[in-house]
Amino acid sequence: xxxxxxxxxxxxxxxxxxxxxxxxxxxxxxxxxxxxxxxxxxxxxxxxxxxxxxxxxxxxxxxxxxxxxxxxxxxxxxxxxxxxxxxxxxxxxxxxxxxxxxxxxxxxxxxxxxxxxxxxxxxxxxxxxxxxxxxxxxxxxxxxxxxxxxxxxxxxxxxxxxxxxxxxxxxxxxxxxxxxxxxxxxxxxxxxxxxxxxxxxxxxxxxxxxxxxxxxxxxxxxxxx
Amino acid sequence: xxxxxxxxxxxxxxxxxxxxxxxxxxxxxxxxxxxxxxxxxxxxxxxxxxxxxxxxxxxxxxxxxxxxxxxxxxxxxxxxxxxxxxxxxxxxxxxxxxxxxxxxxxxxxxxxxxxxxxxxxxxxxxxxxxxxxxxxxxxxxxxxxxxxxxxxxxxxxxxxxxxxxxxxxxxxxxxxxxxxxxxxxxxxxxxxxxxxxxxxxxxxxxxxxxxxxxxxxxxxxxxxx
DNA sequence: CAATCAATCAATCAATATGTTGAATGATTG
DNA sequence: CAATCATTCAACATATTGATTGATTGATTG
Numbered sequence: 001x002x003x004x005x006x007x008x009x010x011x012x013x014x015x016x017x018x019x020x021x022x023x024x025x026x027x028x029x030x031x032x033x034x035x036x037x038x039x040x041x042x043x044x045x046x047x048x049x050x051x052x053x054x055x056x057x058x059x060x061x062x063x064x065x066x067x068x069x070x071x072x073x074x075x076x077x078x079x080x081x082x083x084x085x086x087x088x089x090x091x092x093x094x095x096x097x098x099x100x101x102x103x104x105x106x107x108x109x110x111x112x113x114x115x116x117x118x119x120x121x122x123x124x125x126x127x128x129x130x131x132x133x134x135x136x137x138x139x140x141x142x143x144x145x146x147x148x149x150x151x152x153x154x155x156x157x158x159x160x161x162x163x164x165x166x167x168x169x170x171x172x173x174x175x176x177x178x179x180x181x182x183x184x185x186x187x188x189x190x191x192x193x194x195x196x197x198x199x200x201x202x203x204x205x206x207x208x209x210x211x212x213x214x215x216x217x218x219x220x221x222x223x224x225x
Numbered sequence: 226x227x228x229x230x231x232x233x234x235x236x237x238x239x240x241x242x243x244x245x246x247x248x249x250x251x252x253x254x255x256x257x258x259x260x261x262x263x264x265x266x267x268x269x270x271x272x273x274x275x276x277x278x279x280x281x282x283x284x285x286x287x288x289x290x291x292x293x294x295x296x297x298x299x300x301x302x303x304x305x306x307x308x309x310x311x312x313x314x315x316x317x318x319x320x321x322x323x324x325x326x327x328x329x330x331x332x333x334x335x336x337x338x339x340x341x342x343x344x345x346x347x348x349x350x351x352x353x354x355x356x357x358x359x360x361x362x363x364x365x366x367x368x369x370x371x372x373x374x375x376x377x378x379x380x381x382x383x384x385x386x387x388x389x390x391x392x393x394x395x396x397x398x399x400x401x402x403x404x405x406x407x408x409x410x411x412x413x414x415x416x417x418x419x420x421x422x423x424x425x426x427x428x429x430x431x432x433x434x435x436x437x438x439x440x441x442x443x444x445x446x447x448x449x450x
Numbered sequence: 451c452a453a454t455c456a457a458t459c460a461a462t463c464a465a466t467a468t469g470t471t472g473a474a475t476g477a478t479t480g
Numbered sequence: 481c482a483a484t485c486a487t488t489c490a491a492c493a494t495a496t497t498g499a500t501t502g503a504t505t506g507a508t509t510g
Contacts, residue, residue, distance in 0.1 A: 011249040013321045019247030023498085024236040027243075040457060053499060055458060065324055074456045074507050083323040084316065084422025090396045091309065091316040091424075096238045098308040099290055143360075143394025159235065220379065220392050248468085265487060278469060280488060285467095299477050299486045 020064035021092065025049050026057050029078075033067055034086060039075040093159065094141075101184055118190070120175055120201040122213060128173070134201075135169055137176045139189040148219030150177065150210055158185040161192050173199045180206035245289035246317065250274050251282045254303075258292055259311060264300040309358055315398055315424045323422065343415065345400055345426040347438060353398070359426075360394055362401045364414040373444030375402065375435055383410040386417050398424045405431035 021027060028047045032038060038046070044054045058078055061067045068081045080086070120128075128134045129152075136153035138145050145155035156164045158178070168174055174193055178185035186202050193200040203210075211217050246252060253272045257263055263271070269279045283303055286292045293306045305311070345353075353359045354377070361378035363370050370380035381389045383403070393399055399418055403410035411427050418425035428435075436442050 010318070010321055010325070011252045013324070014317045015247050015249045015252055017317055017321060018243045018245075018252075019497095020243075022240050022244030022247045024240045025498090027236045027239055041455095050499075051456090052458080052501080055456095056498080059458080071507085074454095076457060084320050084424070087395050087422055087424060088313070088316040088320050091313040092239045092242055093235070094309050094396045095313050096235055096242060100235070100238070102307075141394070141396060143396065146392055146394070244467095250468095266485095275469075276486090277471080277488080280486095281468085284488080296477085299484095301487060 017064060017066075017088075020060060020066060021088070023057070025053070026061055027089075029054065029057055030061065030066065030080070030085075030089065033078050034080055034089075037070075037077045037079045039072075039077050041075075043078070097159070118201045119204045122203070122205060122209060122215075125175060125203050126215070128175075134173045134175045136203075137168065137174050137189065138178070138207075139176050139185045140178050140183075140207075144179070146220055148207065148211070148217045150207065151216055151218050153177075153218075158188050161189055165192075165196060165198075168193075168198065173201060175201045175203050177203040177206045177210075180204075180208040242289060242291075242313075245285060245291060246313070248282070250278070251286055252314075254279065254282055255286065255291065255305070255310075255314065258303050259305055259314075262295075262302045262304045264297075264302050266300075268303070309396070311353075312358060312396065312398055312424065319419075319422070319424050343427055344429045347428070347430060347434060347440075350400060350428055351440070353400075358397060359400045360397045361428075362393065362399050362414065363403070363432075364401055364410045365403050365432075369404075371445060373432065373436075373442045375432065376441055376443050378402075378443075383414050386414055390417075390421060390423075393418075393423065395423065398426060400426045400428050402428035402431045402435075405429075405433040 021030075025047065028049070029043055032043060032046050040055055040058065041051070043049075043058070044051050047054065049057070058067065062069060062078075065083075066081055066085055067078050070077050070079070125134070129136070136150050138149045138153040138155045139158040139161065140149075140155075141157050142155060145153070149155065154167065156167060176186040176189040176193065178189075181204055183206060186204075186206065190200055190202050205212075207217070246255075250272065253274070254268055257268055257271050265280055265283065266276070268274075268283070269276050272279065274282070283292065287294060287303075290308075291306055291310055292303050295302050295304070350359070354361070361375050363374045363378040363380045364383040364386065365380075366382050367380060370378075370382075374380065379392065381392065401411040401414040401418065403414075406429055408431060411429075411431065415425055415427045432442070
């Protein structure tokens with residue numbers, strides 16, 4: 001409203017925070033630190049960033065109050081600071097994904113050849129689920145999964161898939177699904193799965209197609225009507 | 226195996242976004258633009274930033290895809306781009322406020338300071354619901370919820386909120402509501418949500434205000450017939 | 451206490467970002 | 481079509497940031 005409001009120092013503080021997040025190395029480091037306390041050298045190995053460089057970025061993060069440290073013998077362990085830090089990261093990831101998706105929809109270079117992505121029809125999926133031949137993989141963000149998902153599905157958001165591949169069985173066919181035909185998350189997931197040698201298919205219709213067919217859905221939006 | 230993940234281009238994209246938000250001038254401009262379409266000169270006046278400088282920052286925002294433009298006669302009008310941009314800003318603001326409060330050991334006393342960020346108007350709520358930017362949280366007892374609630378709302382009674390936080394998404398703004406202005410349930414809920422770092426607002430009018438405005442209500446008292 | 455290890459500091463250079471100035475563009479007006 | 485207005489561009493000086501290198505600090509080990 002008033003210019004006094006506009007010059008409020010909160011803007012500078014927010015800008016400092018944002019600038020601290022404005023470097024891929026620091027985002028990578030934060031991502032690893034978010035999984036638990038880690039020492040500097042472990043972080044260099046996980047990230048591939050040179051030692052002194054890693055240290056500097058970590059101190060940048062520390063100055064900004066995003067991480068805290070603790071000494072354990074010779075090592076210095078870094079952990080996430082208190083506060084809604086992961087919310088900010090999630091929001092940024094969300095926005096970036098939103099953008100990517102728009103770009104992909106525009107170019108439409110991925111789903112244009114559905115055969116290569118090995119789509120599975122709803123009918124075949126139902127049949128193979130009955131025979132316990134498949135594992136359902138929901139690659140949408142956790143909150144959407146919580147709100148409602150196909151029965152028995154495992155939730156691994158697409159951007160975490162590479163780290164969490166171990167959670168998937170190798171002896172069944174993995175069927176990935178997401179928000180539906182316009183969503184590329186499951187296509188991304190399939191690329192990862194196939195690159196790592198998983199037997200995998202894609203249920204293109206996703207949750208909307210499933211629900212529209214009157215098949216059961218699990219989740220908070222659906223229990224106790 | 227992690228290094229492949231680490232070099233994923235999404236990190237660079239997120240970093241670019243964050244860096245774009247990493248300057249107080251651009252945050253100020255975004256804040257004004259978020260209120261509605263504005264021309265460059267109006268923005269210079271509102272922000273106090275020199276004309277050419279304003280223009281450059283606006284173009285920075287445009288390059289980053291955070292704003293879009295439209296020509297109207299001689300003027301160029303800037304507006305927010307699509308996507309969960311306000312969520313990112315809210316998350317950053319939230320984190321910065323969290324830090325400020327920690328530093329000052331500030332004690333938050335409920336409704337005594339109803340700051341502008343806390344309450345959300347019906348108009349803004351409707352708009353953000355349309356954009357799928359918010360999650361509605363009904364914190365009244367279950368029986369009242371069943372009788373009637375805002376469309377799409379999740380019901381978690383205020384006294385169960387702390388145990389059931391996991392049901393709430395982190396990447397959308399949570400808007401809590403209850404029986405209306407005289408009811409403190411949603412204020413309590415907001416205290417819990419903010420303490421745990423959720424981006425959250427309060428729809429003060431609650432169900433009565435919503436229904437009085439002639440907006441749709443879901444529930445057994447309202448279903449067809 | 452010397453040797454070793456983990457992390458940080460200091461100094462440097464290259465690359466980017468910012469603010470300012472004045473000129474150039476694009477659309478409207480008389 | 482010339483004048484005017486709103487905005488953008490181009491060029492420059494200055495500041496900030498990032499990566500690299502080698503030295504330094506702090507803690508442990510023998």
